[in-house]
Amino acid sequence: MADFVSRGTVMTSNDIKKQGATVVGAFVRSQKLILELIAFGFALYLLQQSNVTAQTVVAMLLFCVFAFTLVTGKCVPHFRHRGKALLFLIVAGFFSLQGAVLFEEQREARWADLRESDPAAYLEELRDVDADRWFAELRKLDPDTHAVEAENRAVQAQADRLAECSDEKTALAYVMIQEDVRRSLHAPSTAEFPGRFGIGTRNMGNCIYQVVGHFDAQNGFGAMIRGTFTGTTEYFPEHGSWRTLTLDVQ
Known part of the structure; x- marks a missing residue:
């Protein structure tokens, strides 16, 4: 068997073959990881196109799973490697933020249409989401109800104030x-x-x-x-x- 000398170290042909196999294996694993990331991101993208809310929820749940894996090193065996968990965490985080932005944009667009077509339904829905914005919109869309609500709020605020002055x-x-x-x-x-x-x-x-x-x-x-x-x-x-x-x- 021929011997090879490199930088003062004697290497056999078997050692060279092992090193070559190691390099090839690392390359294959890296390509496999890239394909997994692409598939993961594409799956979230397809879900986003069909249902933004569901995609956001799924992405946030996966973000929590990968964060747990990154911190503890424990989870699904396939993702126990912290480096892999970090990459999937980044992808899940990206789609979580993007989904939240898209959800907000879609909701605002729907509210804009509803405000014009059915102000009562718009106010009813807005009240459960943002009470301060609802109160401001109420002044423009229903001044009479706004006056009553303003009076009720003033009475409640005074009652709360006096309750503090015991x-x-x-x-x-x-x-x-x-x-x-x-x-x-x-x-x-x-x-x-x-x-x-x-x-x-x-x-x-x-x-x-x-x-x-x-x-x-x-x-x-x-x-x-x-x-x-x-x-x-x-x-x-x-x-x-x-x-x-x-x-x-x-």
């Missing part, structure tokens, strides 16, 4: 007004407030609280004195903020 916020109102009390003192940093508000502190309704309390702080001569304060403060649930309306510090 008696439990009274203690917080006492804490929040203290900063404005400090600003009125000669030595704000010396002010000390008891842990409990005074008698008369209450929820006045409509998110307004009356606060009564006392404090100890230094006066202009450095002596500690006791003072009292009475004020009203308003709570804004929309931002979680407070605003002092009136304040009398003595």
